[in-house]
Amino acid sequence: MSDKRVCEPPKFRPNIGDLVPYVPGKPIEEVEREYGITDIIKLASNENSLGPSPKAVAAMQAAIPQVGLYPDGSCYALTRRLAAHWDVPADQIIVGNGSDELLHYLGVAYLEAGDEAIFAHPSFVRYASAGVLNNARCVAVPLKDFTHDLEAMAAAVTDRTKLLFIANPNNPTGTIVTRAALDRLLAQLPEQVLVVLDEAYFEYADAPDYPDGVAYVRQGRNVIALRTFSKIYALAGLRVGYGIARPEIIWALNQVREPFNVNSIGQVGALASLDDPNQVERGRRVNRDGREYLYAACERLGLPYVPSQANFVFLDALKESRAVFERLLRRGVIVRTGDIFGLPTHIRVTVGTPEENARFVRALEEVLAELA
Ligand SMILES: *Cc1c(COP(=O)(O)O)cnc(C)c1O
Numbered sequence: 001m002s003d004k005r006v007c008e009p010p011k012f013r014p015n016i017g018d019l020v021p022y023v024p025g026k027p028i029e030e031v032e033r034e035y036g037i038t039d040i041i042k043l044a045s046n047e048n049s050l051g052p053s054p055k056a057v058a059a060m061q062a063a064i065p066q067v068g069l070y071p072d073g074s075c076y077a078l079t080r081r082l083a084a085h086w087d088v089p090a091d092q093i094i095v096g097n098g099s100d101e102l103l104h105y106l107g108v109a110y111l112e113a114g115d116e117a118i119f120a121h122p123s124f125v126r127y128a129s130a131g132v133l134n135n136a137r138c139v140a141v142p143l144k145d146f147t148h149d150l151e152a153m154a155a156a157v158t159d160r161t162k163l164l165f166i167a168n169p170n171n172p173t174g175t176i177v178t179r180a181a182l183d184r185l186l187a188q189l190p191e192q193v194l195v196v197l198d199e200a201y202f203e204y205a206d207a208p209d210y211p212d213g214v215a216y217v218r219q220g221r222n223v224i225a226l227r228t229f230s231k232i233y234a235l236a237g238l239r240v241g242y243g244i245a246r247p248e249i250i251w252a253l254n255q256v257r258e259p260f261n262v263n264s265i266g267q268v269g270a271l272a273s274l275d276d277p278n279q280v281e282r283g284r285r286v287n288r289d290g291r292e293y294l295y296a297a298c299e300r301l302g303l304p305y306v307p308s309q310a311n312f313v314f315l316d317a318l319k320e321s322r323a324v325f326e327r328l329l330r331r332g333v334i335v336r337t338g339d340i341f342g343l344p345t346h347i348r349v350t351v352g353t354p355e356e357n358a359r360f361v362r363a364l365e366e367v368l369a370e371l372a
Pocket residue numbers: 046097098099100101124167170171198200227228229230236239240241
């Protein structure tokens with residue numbers, strides 16, 4: 001046997017080559033290796049620096065000896081607990097390996113070649129993947145004043161439109177669409193359009209006109225609300241998200257679901273997290289104070305920022321964001337650059353603990369002085 005290649009590798013579907021890989025926030029370990037520094041803070045992926053609920057940690061520790069068994073594929077206990085929590089029937093809930101997985105299932109279940117998926121730009125990049133993977137036409141509608149332009153999105157709808165994605169609050173800008181704006185949009189959409197309301201930051205939003213996606217589901221609308229344990233509940237590493245929609249939609253997603261899509265420790269952690277409302281309250285409070293602190297710093301430094309309803313702030317550093325990013329990294333602070341979102345002088349910074357926020361602001365001041 002020679003080790004020479006004797007044949008060409010099989011051809012993958014052409015649209016696989018069109019997929020734009022998700023660029024994750026730089027992991028702490030990588031920055032340690034590359035820059036030879038320690039004591040790094042990651043404010044790049046909108047994780048909750050306060051960490052998970054101690055109740056969740058204890059429940060997960062107790063569950064570890066059982067990991068030899070497959071998880072409950074139906075997420076029976078968690079689904080019922082979520083149903084009680086949001087006051088919806090259990091057949092209106094599906095749990096995913098992160099809400100990311102549910103975005104993938106939405107594409108597989110609803111998009112045929114030539115169908116259209118509409119989403120905003122810049123917004124969460126995973127919506128485009130759901131479209132591209134299924135040979136759908138992706139229609140990216142630019143934000144207006146950093147906010148979803150629902151009128152332009154409605155105008156983009158055709159008889160081939162199947163999915164319309166709205167991140168509310170939006171990532172990376174932190175803006176929301178209001179209840180009135182969403183009501184207007186839903187009133188004019190044709191029945192074949194499913195609105196995907198990605199509410200990954202639902203628990204952080206506190207504007208009085210912020211709409212609750214589940215209310216639309218209760219009204220029998222073609223809406224799926226996606227929520228997650230990755231953000232305020234600080235369980236991102238376990239990958240647990242969920243969707244709430246009318247039973248027919250949940251049925252379709254279950255048809256394409258992997259049989260054991262949610263791991264057992266994640267199910268236990270999520271369940272226990274719901275029994276600790278303090279976790280959410282504390283997360284909200286620390287975040288609200290942190291946002292105010294960051295706004296004040298921006299004002300002092302003369303940097304424009306977008307007021308946020310989430311746990312991150314999108315600000316204009318008024319310098320090339322790659323350069324700002326690199327120099328922040330050397331000071332052990334990881335953020336996101338705006339260039340990946342098409343805004344080359346913006347950065348997105350996650351609201352951290354008071355200490356982390358102060359360290360970010362100090363580092364940013366030094367960096368801006370260096371670049372002046
Ligand atoms: C973080 C994030 C998610 C991902 O959530 P997972 O449940 O961790 O997959 C989904 N949508 C948006 C807009 C996000 O920012």
